[in-house]
Amino acid sequence: MIQNPKFIILLYHKIGKYPQNAKFPGLYVTEEDFDRQIKYLKNSGYTFLTLSELKTVYDYYFVGADPAVKLRLTGSLQNLINGKNKYATITFDDGSKSVYSNGLKVMAANGVSGAVFMVSGLIGGFNDWDIKNGENRDEMLAADELKEMINYGIEIGAHTKTHPRLTRISPDKAFNEIAASKKDLENLLGININFFAYPYGDFNEEVAALVKKAGFLGACITKTGIVKRGVDFFTLKRVAIRHNTDFFKFKRKIFKVKLFY
Template sequence: MNPIPILMYHNIAAAPKGVGLRGLYVSPLRFARQMALLRLLGYRGLSMSHAMPYLRGEQEGKIAVITLDDGYRDNLENALPVLQRYGFTATCYVVSGAVGAHNHWDAEQLGLRKALMDAGELREWLTGGMEIGAHSRYHPRLPEVDARTLEDEVAGSRQELEDLLGIAVTQFCYPYGAAGGRERDAVQRAGFQGAVTVRRGRARPGMDLFDLPRVLVGGHHAPHVFPLQILTPHEDRH
């Protein structure tokens, strides 16, 4: 069966000058070229929910999963039109306690406040045909919090997003990709169907659905890296 690259993006925008973590930014033009290349190679870009039958091994096909972490407003402005142009779907993982706010968890470290989608913008993302998954309530490192906080961050983020948006939230993304057995159990117990990490690699049907690896698509990569990441074991060796 085909390996399934689960692509991980953060901001789809030009990187502001002087920002150290250029890896977090993919320009709109580059994102559009990457989606065009997926199409050209015969891949369909799918959200996590749409990809579940493939990840479970119930369905076969050439697919790539498109995920965007944190819920930045630039995803709505710059990624949504491109995704729609190619008939692709994608999952945006939202920090439920920071809707309409900014990246409080790393703004200081980055020296940069980045706008997160508010409730109206999240609804636009949904009506545009895209998915919203949960990314905790406050973006802590889950292995470092006590049991009660863990439940609150995991089950609470699902509840908060479902109440706010009136949708079912079935996908989770561990903040910083940090998760051990206790965190995976909590996510499963909260009723999620899948969860992604930041461990490098392409997913394969039959893998643990609560410990899925991803492919970091960084703005700092040379353009030829993207096809290597999708088509070859480039990511799998690490």
């Protein structure tokens, strides 16, 4: 058995060229850059996972004694284990329509999966929380687009109902934002929603406990790092990719995060 697998979770927001008047151009990555980054990881031997797959593979390596874990690893999941020790998970926060219109074809062409964290109260709407901060209007994914992505193999996660800073609202309100986003997406899509991402990466111990209480299996933050043995699944670190992450910077980020985190 391979003793020390590496799991890297990448964080993206929007795929496409950023509009000239974008206030947060960092949130965009062009299709060309996205394609080059995926190809680089593939050529470097990375296997791409959804977050639920990451949890299963992680459990297999690090919690492996549990027979229930072995049971979950039957069939096609077995292919994720054999001879593999480098894993990448592409995640998109917010649920921008550009992930569907520009990102999905790049992922499909490369045969890779990933996960989208959707703001459940804004399905088919706009990025209201960002517009308040002076950002351009950006269309959000619609229900049929989410379903199409699920059919392709993309995992859908929850990102609250309205994208608040969870540490700055009451625990009752925070729990409602977290739990309702899970329930709304499950009812709409007819699948389990297993993972969560904290809006703005804003969390504390209390908020993380609320996410656990709502029934999620894990949650992503925005701090830099990789998933290692003994990780707290409710504070999963990621590697943020931005519009100015050129190919050299991308390779350096991946190299550094493996070495130092």
